[in-house]
Amino acid sequence: MMFEDNIGLLRSTDPELASLLSASGRREGLQELSSREGLPSIRAGSITLHSLYDPLKEAESWIEHYRERVDGAPEICVLGFGLGYHVLELCRSTTADIVVFEPDMGILKAAFELMDLASVIPRVRFVTGTELPRLKKGFVVLEHIPSVTLNPEYFKRMRYMLSVLGSIRRGLKIMVVGPIYGGSLPVAGYCAKALENLGHEVEFVDNSRYKDIFLSIDRITDNKAHQGQLKEMFVHFVSESVVARCGEFKPDLVFALAQAPLTGDSLQKLRDIKVPTAFWFIEDFRLMNYWQRIAPFYDYFFTIQKGEFFERLRQMGLRNFYYLPLAASVDTHRKATITEDEMKTYGSDISFVGAGYHNRRKLFEGLVDFDFKIWGNEWDLGSTLGRFIQRSGDRIGTEEIVKIFNATKININLHSSTYHNGVNPYGDFVNPRTFEIAACEGFQLVDYRSEMLALFKVGEELVCFEDLNDLRHKIRYYLHDPDKRMEIARKGNARVRKDHTYELRMEEMLDLVLSSGYELPPWHAEGEMVDTLVGAAGADTTLGRYLARFSEKGSLGLDDIVEEIRRGDGTLSDIEKIFLFMDSIKQQYTDRAKVC
Amino acid sequence: MQNSEVKRDIELVGAIQKGIAETDGVVTEIGEKLLDCVNLLRTEQSDDVFMALSEGIKNLDYLMEFVREVRKGVEHLRLRGYDISMEPFACWDDSLDIFKEMLSAFESKDWVTLSDLIQYELPQILGEGRQGLSAIRDRLMEL
Numbered sequence: 001m002m003f004e005d006n007i008g009l010l011r012s013t014d015p016e017l018a019s020l021l022s023a024s025g026r027r028e029g030l031q032e033l034s035s036r037e038g039l040p041s042i043r044a045g046s047i048t049l050h051s052l053y054d055p056l057k058e059a060e061s062w063i064e065h066y067r068e069r070v071d072g073a074p075e076i077c078v079l080g081f082g083l084g085y086h087v088l089e090l091c092r093s094t095t096a097d098i099v100v101f102e103p104d105m106g107i108l109k110a111a112f113e114l115m116d117l118a119s120v121i122p123r124v125r126f127v128t129g130t131e132l133p134r135l136k137k138g139f140v141v142l143e144h145i146p147s148v149t150l151n152p153e154y155f156k157r158m159r160y161m162l163s164v165l166g167s168i169r170r171g172l173k174i175m176v177v178g179p180i181y182g183g184s185l186p187v188a189g190y191c192a193k194a195l196e197n198l199g200h201e202v203e204f205v206d207n208s209r210y211k212d213i214f215l216s217i218d219r220i221t222d223n224k225a226h227q228g229q230l231k232e233m234f235v236h237f238v239s240e241s242v243v244a245r246c247g248e249f250k251p252d253l254v255f256a257l258a259q260a261p262l263t264g265d266s267l268q269k270l271r272d273i274k275v276p277t278a279f280w281f282i283e284d285f286r287l288m289n290y291w292q293r294i295a296p297f298y299d300y301f302f303t304i305q306k307g308e309f310f311e312r313l314r315q316m317g318l319r320n321f322y323y324l325p326l327a328a329s330v331d332t333h334r335k336a337t338i339t340e341d342e343m344k345t346y347g348s349d350i351s352f353v354g355a356g357y358h359n360r361r362k363l364f365e366g367l368v369d370f371d372f373k374i375w376g377n378e379w380d381l382g383s384t385l386g387r388f389i390q391r392s393g394d395r396i397g398t399e400e401i402v403k404i405f406n407a408t409k410i411n412i413n414l415h416s417s418t419y420h421n422g423v424n425p426y427g428d429f430v431n432p433r434t435f436e437i438a439a440c441e442g443f444q445l446v447d448y449r450s451e452m453l454a455l456f457k458v459g460e461e462l463v464c465f466e467d468l469n470d471l472r473h474k475i476r477y478y479l480h481d482p483d484k485r486m487e488i489a490r491k492g493n494a495r496v497r498k499d500h501t502y503e504l505r506m507e508e509m510l511d512l513v514l515s516s517g518y519e520l521p522p523w524h525a526e527g528e529m530v531d532t533l534v535g536a537a538g539a540d541t542t543l544g545r546y547l548a549r550f551s552e553k554g555s556l557g558l559d560d561i562v563e564e565i566r567r568g569d570g571t572l573s574d575i576e577k578i579f580l581f582m583d584s585i586k587q588q589y590t591d592r593a594k595v596c
Numbered sequence: 597m598q599n600s601e602v603k604r605d606i607e608l609v610g611a612i613q614k615g616i617a618e619t620d621g622v623v624t625e626i627g628e629k630l631l632d633c634v635n636l637l638r639t640e641q642s643d644d645v646f647m648a649l650s651e652g653i654k655n656l657d658y659l660m661e662f663v664r665e666v667r668k669g670v671e672h673l674r675l676r677g678y679d680i681s682m683e684p685f686a687c688w689d690d691s692l693d694i695f696k697e698m699l700s701a702f703e704s705k706d707w708v709t710l711s712d713l714i715q716y717e718l719p720q721i722l723g724e725g726r727q728g729l730s731a732i733r734d735r736l737m738e739l
Contacts, residue, residue: 046704
């Protein structure tokens, strides 16, 4: 009866676990015991899970021990459930979210059979495997010692993963490597900004500084072979400079965007020194095949396509690849007030922003009877579309693009194709424009993509078209219904802000990295955890109080302390003088080692 | 009875009395230190806790060794014709099972059982044992 009641509750919060538990048996050799007060306890092998004298008092003491950590924590992870006395007490003591890690289905089954868990189940997320759920910044970890003793390997792993996640949540050092030029360049900047917004220390390696030099290579010689060789040598130089920066910056993760100039040699060097690397391939794998060359060198490979692409990656023997759709930077792409003058410049019934790919040229020939503006480069000014092309086909900057999206009644968004004559009927990934127009609260008609339904409610948050006829029909319909346009644009905007920002993508990327065996690079071992140092010094000592100011940092080394002292002003304290003295000794030895 | 034997009996009685007097505070301390370990034992597994626990259990062992020595001394005095009851040692005999259980829990890492025994059984055992030792000391003073 107890089991039925508990499992009924679990079914509404975690049906998958409910099914698993229903099908599970109790752990073999599990002894059901009774405390002096008649309350249930269990013993697995030689390990007793709860007091045989007073399990309730034991649970109260457990909470008291962790009181400081429980108070104010936004989320609490409990390692081990047993029969759940301590979790019952925790639910009474806090309103924080609770996640319980319990790998032993046999024990969980016993708990569901023996305990009334009505107050626990609706409050708790159970984790029975090794995948970490999304956890809030500032989460704390409490341990149920007997459960940990019973499954030491599992909890050792989870403790480590949670500790790494804690470091991630407190802030990692992340090097973002952008391309020399191209469409992924702004995305690299958005990712760097988003990671900063999430509290990470970011070094953005902006390789666009090399663009002019790189492109000038074509003018050195007309010989294609020589051009290729020179470009290869140049990319090698840029790539090595990234590795050199890693030595200085000591990143916890190198995150590279599509077309980032990192060679296999450089990536191998990073792998050799155990610096984790991730790559976001935000291109069409069917058009750009360099992924085959570079994917094996990255520890984590993110894509905007699944299906066949995943199959191909799998065939290459890769495992750590993940789907990560594009997004919008809502700091950049946002609703803007458009002046009358701006409206004259940027406004029109329909507009398109982007390069003149083959399919766009073909499809847009069918829209010449509309008030149409085309913005962007690579268009043929001498074609029938010539009179619609703004600024003689110059590239348009982001600020102006935001104004265009805001000023246009209907933004046309057609994913590029070099060989279709209009809409690519097999198109899968969703381009950045889709998210950006919505982030500006612009109304858009976008060609159907197979991934679109998973990202937006089509018809409610944006509108899709299938071909030219469908597009023309929808343009006419929505031009005459401004209220409907605004309603859809508002909903699209809300959806992007809720689900499709670069902050969310970067968070997801880091969560995926973490749950896939991420390990902090070796230079973390150079620093000690602040808590440990404070504990060793004594929390009430002058040194302990001084070190406690670094508690947000997680791990701490002499370099961090010296850097902080040098940033400060005023008279040096005695402790600061000692640290500077230690640093000067360290420098002397380092210099001597270099000489030797 | 020869004078030298009487003298040795007196010395033995004195030594037992002194030992019991000195142990009186130690018994309380052992109990308190082990109790301090209990809460930590239920909540964390730091090296400090295990060191304190090992120390406490080692001290318990020393205490039992001391009680065994006292018992030998008292048995010797009884053989020498002194009227001393062995009854106060009964509580120490009873505690042996609990100590064995504690040791077994320690060896099998059953921290809940070990904590339960320290928290709920040990105080009574040590209290009764202390009273037993006091009773022996009082009787020896009457001799």
